Structures are given as structure tokens and as C-alpha cells.
Amino acid sequence: MGIPLRQQMKVGAYVLKQHMLGRKRYPLVLMLEPLFKCNLACAGCGKIDYPDPILNKRLSVEECLQAVDETGVPVVAIAGGEPLLHKEMPQIVEGILARGKVVILCTNALLLEKRIEQYKPHPNFTWDIHLDGDKDQHDWAVSQKGVYDRAVAALKDAKARGFRVAINATLFNNAEPERMARFFDDVTAMGIDAIMVSPGYAYERAPSQQHFLNRRKTKELFRGIFARGKGKGWKMGNSPLFLDFLAGNQTYHCTPWGNPTRNIFGWQRPCYLLGEGYAKSFKELMETTDWDKYGVGNYEKCADCMVHSGFEASAVIDSIKHPLKAMARQVRGPKTEGEMAPEIDLSGQRPADFVFSRHVEQTMAEIAHEPKQKPVRGAKHGGTPAVAAE
Ligand code: SF4
Numbered sequence: 340m341g342i343p344l345r346q347q348m349k350v351g352a353y354v355l356k357q358h359m360l361g362r363k364r365y366p367l368v369l370m371l372e373p374l375f376k377c378n379l380a381c382a383g384c385g386k387i388d389y390p391d392p393i394l395n396k397r398l399s400v401e402e403c404l405q406a407v408d409e410t411g412v413p414v415v416a417i418a419g420g421e422p423l424l425h426k427e428m429p430q431i432v433e434g435i436l437a438r439g440k441v442v443i444l445c446t447n448a449l450l451l452e453k454r455i456e457q458y459k460p461h462p463n464f465t466w467d468i469h470l471d472g473d474k475d476q477h478d479w480a481v482s483q484k485g486v487y488d489r490a491v492a493a494l495k496d497a498k499a500r501g502f503r504v505a506i507n508a509t510l511f512n513n514a515e516p517e518r519m520a521r522f523f524d525d526v527t528a529m530g531i532d533a534i535m536v537s538p539g540y541a542y543e544r545a546p547s548q549q550h551f552l553n554r555r556k557t558k559e560l561f562r563g564i565f566a567r568g569k570g571k572g573w574k575m576g577n578s579p580l581f582l583d584f585l586a587g588n589q590t591y592h593c594t595p596w597g598n599p600t601r602n603i604f605g606w607q608r609p610c611y612l613l614g615e616g617y618a619k620s621f622k623e624l625m626e627t628t629d630w631d632k633y634g635v636g637n638y639e640k641c642a643d644c645m646v647h648s649g650f651e652a653s654a655v656i657d658s659i660k661h662p663l664k665a666m667a668r669q670v671r672g673p674k675t676e677g678e679m680a681p682e683i684d685l686s687g688q689r690p691a692d693f694v695f696s697r698h699v700e701q702t703m704a705e706i707a708h709e710p711k712q713k714p715v716r717g718a719k720h721g722g723t724p725a726v727a728a729e
Pocket of ligand 1 (some may be wrong): 641650
């Protein structure tokens, strides 16, 4: 198990408290995206094709910490864009840790060796390095050769300096169970502290839509991988019931409010994957989103979704309600044989509504009225020049 005991206890105590307070909907992990700019241009990314004025915008330290305070979550995952391109990232991390929260900093690691001295190991802090598979698979996924080798070098350097280091792997439709299992063996041999997995999901903005998995394929793929991992000592960073869900053994509805997303547009509605409008505050997001309109079976855009940001919270809440079931999966691992759990009926779902560009147009209009700022140093999206410029 790749989730530290203190983190499990912190999250467990938080969830129990929410139940005792009778809260029907509450957040678990804040997805904080302080910028969209990146020094890669991955085919499966829905962020880096925004216009440059939007890619040059940042959330300030104060805005990031206010988002943490508004939600009260026990865990903050910082993503992007590439968070290490944000000059004030060390202050953001320190401020969140000072609030007693767990911080997971997601990075492609291209700038990690250069920036790492600005950070100190902390029991609540994890570097979460993006690695989608072995050298060829990862370099294909990020659309650039050499990235795997640089990420692995940075990963080893961070481990040698005493940091907790995880990898997160998004699996696409070309993933092969045998090859993924070998990759998990490799990163386990490197001494990483956790492997976090999620199936790729067709972001409506992602430029390359054909690489994402559908639900049946997802379940078969994960069964194939997990069957090969029995007894190998892989330290999985997802909850045991989420892994069991990926392997087709749990029928979960998503919990989109479980991982609310704050980025430069505001609070994303309804979840990290879909951008159907933005709220100005977390309270407004929770109170004015029509949550019943979303989720598998309710909305066409959700039909294939099994991603961690939608379903990990469902699994964690189920673990608290059914601790013996969770314990059994923790000890034995996900079930990889036998009939799968029933699938959710899609016959009543409403059709997709393509509304994603309105907030872009609105933000561009706001930027046009802002006083002129000094140009931001770094790359345009679409290659590596940001690395050189930084
Ligand atoms: S199923 Fe849930 S988490 Fe997935 S895209 Fe739909 S609302 Fe978001």
C-alpha cells in the first residue's frame, strides 16, 4: 500500500467528521491548478491549447491559500500546466503544509533537478512525477523523446535527497497489461513510494481524442495488469476500492464535488474533467451546481469516465462505510477474475452540451481590459523552449 498511515488516518478522521456533521456533499482533495502553461505539449492534454494570454496567467500565493481555506480539505493536489513554472510554488507549498494539509505536487519533472533545492522533505509532502509507462510509451504519451530519462533521473535525485516520491500513470488505449506490469516492476525497483493510476479520459478540449479508453476496455486492462502484480510488492497510491472499481468489481457513481478544481477561471463546474462554467467561490460551486445533471448515466459526456478525480472519493467514502470490504481488498488486492459488477444504464443520459469556450472568451475579454503587464518569461506552449528559458 503506497498511502502513508498518517495520511489514511487524516482522511479517515475527516470523512468520519463530515458524516457525523450530516454533510451530504463535501470535498476530499482540492485540485489546484495555479497555471495552465506547460513545458510539454502532450497529445492527451486539454490545457495547453489555450491562447497565450490565458497561458500567461497565474493564481497568486494568496489565491491558492484562500482556495485551501475555503474547502477545508485534508489533501491538496497541485497540478497544471506545469506547477514548477510558477515562480512562487515553494511559498504555495509551504503555506499549505503550514495548514497541516497533505500536499501532492504533480510535475513532469523536467525542471525538478533545477528547482528541488527550494523545497524540503516533509512527511506530508509528495513529489508526484508524471510517467505514463516505459521509455517508449511515456515519450509517446508526452509527444517528445528523452522526457522519460530526464524524469527518471529527477525521480532518483529526489529520492536520494529524502523526499517522498510517487509516480502517476495515465493509461491510454495502446497500453498492454504485460508491458505496464513490467513498468510497475521497474519503478518499484527504483524505490518509489507510490504508484497512482488513472485511465485516460476524453477531455472535451484534448486535441487527440482517439487514444482514450472506454469503460469495458478500462476494466479489462486493469484486470490484466493487477493479475500480473500479485505478490510483487507494488505500492499502489490509490485506495484499494478504487483499484477494485478500475478492475470492474464495483458499480460506483462519481463524486465530482469530492475533488473540486480551482484554476485561473475560478471553480470549475462540475469537475476536473468538464468545464461547464465556473463559480466565483467554493460555496457558490457547491450550492449552485446542479450535480444531478452529471455523472455516468446522467450525461453523455460522462459515459466513459472512470478517472480518479471523479471516483476516488466515491471509493474512499465506501471504504469508511464498509471497512471490512476495503480491508479485504487491501490484503488480497483487486479481484481480477469472475463476473464484473453491473454497468450503469446509459439509456436515460442527456445529450452533450458543448459550452466549454464561453469562459475562455470571457477571460480573454477581461485580460484585454487589464493594464499592460511585463511579458512573462518562458515558452509558448508546444515544445521545450520554456525549459531553456527558465
Ligand atoms: S463522470 Fe463525474 S467525474 Fe467523470 S466527467 Fe462526469 S461529472 Fe466529471
